[in-house]
Amino acid sequence: MTSRVAAPDPFDVVAKALKCQKDTLSIESAMYRDHGWDSFGHVNVITAIEEVLKVSIGNDEMLKLRTMTAIRDFFDRHIQTGE
Numbered sequence: 001m002t003s004r005v006a007a008p009d010p011f012d013v014v015a016k017a018l019k020c021q022k023d024t025l026s027i028e029s030a031m032y033r034d035h036g037w038d039s040f041g042h043v044n045v046i047t048a049i050e051e052v053l054k055v056s057i058g059n060d061e062m063l064k065l066r067t068m069t070a071i072r073d074f075f076d077r078h079i080q081t082g083e
Contacts, residue, residue: 008052010075014068017041017048031066042066053078 015022020035031037037045046062049055049071055078057065065071 007079008075010049010068010071013048013052014045014071017044025068027068027072029068045071049074 009022011022011025014029015025018035018037018041024035029035029037031042035041042062046057046065049065050057053075061074065074
């Protein structure tokens with residue numbers, strides 16, 4: 001019998017990184033619009049994603065991860081492909 005580890009929820013990760021409630025984030029949430037998600041907050045978000053997914057995010061990818069939509073898609077891609 002194998003046990004499955006639940007995939008991390010990108011909303012949980014971002015909420016913890018920004019120190020806000022998960023239910024205050026939506027798929028439309030984005031950098032410079034919500035919850036103190038400024039450049040410093042973005043560093044926290046990227047660091048949190050890297051820790052949870054055990055990946056290193058390059059500068060080009062970091063610049064793309066400025067919305068919850070992009071972050072959710074990144075999580076989905078990483079979980080499906082392991083990359």
